[in-house]
Amino acid sequence: MYREDEGAALLYVRTPEEYRRERVPESVNLPMRELDWAQELFPERDTALYVYAYGGDGSEKRHLG
Secondary structure, X not given: OHHHOOOOEEEEOOOHHHHHHOOOOOOEEOOHHHHHHHHHHOOOOOOEEXXXXXXXXXXXXXXXX
């Protein structure tokens, strides 16, 4: 789904250890506890972010700003 949204980014919000073991291709690792950094990584306020969380409860599409 995120691949169909031009300019979108996929955030993988699991720990760095989990990211090293298993990750989604083209994702950016940003642990949930550091999610506030997303605005610095993606300063364009219209960037669509897709958040991948293992359990699915934390996954959603969100716009910065």
